[in-house]
Amino acid sequence: MPSEKETTPPLHISISGSDAEGHETPKTPRSSSGWDGKLRVEKKLELANPEALSDPEYSDDENVVPGETIDADEDLLDDYPLDTEEIDCVHARISSISSLKLERFTSVTRLCLRQNSITDIEALSCLASTLTDLDLYDNLIAHIRNLESLVKLTNLDLSFNKIKHIKHISHLVNLTDLYFVQNKIGTIENLEGLTKLRNLELAANRIREIKGLETLVGLEELWFGKNKITEMKGLDSLQNLKIISIQSNRIREISGLENLPQLEELYISHNALTTFEGLEHVTSLRVLDVSNNQISSLKGIEHLKELEELWASYNKIADFAEVETVLGDKKKLNTVYFEGNPLQLRGPTLYRNKVRLSLPQVMQIDASKSCSCLLVRGQS
Numbered sequence: 001m002p003s004e005k006e007t008t009p010p011l012h013i014s015i016s017g018s019d020a021e022g023h024e025t026p027k028t029p030r031s032s033s034g035w036d037g038k039l040r041v042e043k044k045l046e047l048a049n050p051e052a053l054s055d056p057e058y059s060d061d062e063n064v065v066p067g068e069t070i071d072a073d074e075d076l077l078d079d080y081p082l083d084t085e086e087i088d089c090v091h092a093r094i095s096s097i098s099s100l101k102l103e104r105f106t107s108v109t110r111l112c113l114r115q116n117s118i119t120d121i122e123a124l125s126c127l128a129s130t131l132t133d134l135d136l137y138d139n140l141i142a143h144i145r146n147l148e149s150l151v152k153l154t155n156l157d158l159s160f161n162k163i164k165h166i167k168h169i170s171h172l173v174n175l176t177d178l179y180f181v182q183n184k185i186g187t188i189e190n191l192e193g194l195t196k197l198r199n200l201e202l203a204a205n206r207i208r209e210i211k212g213l214e215t216l217v218g219l220e221e222l223w224f225g226k227n228k229i230t231e232m233k234g235l236d237s238l239q240n241l242k243i244i245s246i247q248s249n250r251i252r253e254i255s256g257l258e259n260l261p262q263l264e265e266l267y268i269s270h271n272a273l274t275t276f277e278g279l280e281h282v283t284s285l286r287v288l289d290v291s292n293n294q295i296s297s298l299k300g301i302e303h304l305k306e307l308e309e310l311w312a313s314y315n316k317i318a319d320f321a322e323v324e325t326v327l328g329d330k331k332k333l334n335t336v337y338f339e340g341n342p343l344q345l346r347g348p349t350l351y352r353n354k355v356r357l358s359l360p361q362v363m364q365i366d367a368s369k370s371c372s373c374l375l376v377r378g379q380s
Helices: 320-327 348-358
Strands: 086-088 110-112 133-135 155-157 177-179 199-201 221-223 243-245 265-267 287-289 309-311 335-337
Touching: 320 348
Parallel strands: 086 110, 110 133, 133 155, 155 177, 177 199, 199 221, 221 243, 243 265, 265 287, 287 309, 309 335
Antiparallel strands: none
């Protein structure tokens, strides 16, 4: 969630177990890089300002909860040398950036003020000549302001705040990574000119329509999980796009991918898909996640010769013969997830062996690695 920035462990790890009544809980699929295809945020994240998410009116200016003010005789940055390049103050109960007296530092390239009670972006112009990375994740910021001088920024993280409108950043033409995860944004706007932007994260907002991306020609990763999007469109100009994440939306069909020749990863789980139609021109796809939809047939992905991972858990796929016919010739395919489909539920004890027989090249079946070397062909 995909960003969440969002880092992922390099191993295949699955989460499984039993609930209070002894029922087995669904296993979580992971990509070869370890990402589970969900929002790109830490699973056990403890927010400093959880009320910003739980109270629907919390984004109103009059409801801002005052943070704790740093005492005049307290200097959180006293131990930092004046020529330090990085300042990292996480969960330090900071309510005002100006109280940090950043003007004394001459070489700061990265400023991280995560999980504080900051309400206003301010007092940063003194770092304009050096600052490239600004991280204000999980604060109480409602408005994007006072970034006019920070033209060297390449990374800006304003995730987990209470921002409703994207404003005053189009002049930050050197941005490569921009994060707005879990805010209250309803419209993609005011991003014109950010031609160097490589990664845009807008997961967990209130977006209903994909638009305003036409000038972002350098974009390679686009993260839209957990919004209210009903149609995939507005992507034609993004010729360099390699990753699209649009899980947990309201998509009924795959569309808008005709002009994306570089697309390698598509995460579209937890929607309302019934077929694979719409992938005809996406020949470079390596990872496809369609888990938790209503797909009953694998028809439509025969041409995906580069496919390495197919996550299709909790759909309506029932035919083992079709699995072999459609996927058997894909030599690079190493991971499949079919758990929760009729082909697994009808005969769970024989399910894995049947998948191995159909797809001997596959090394990962659901949460467990396949031991193809021990399989005797002809075993049912």
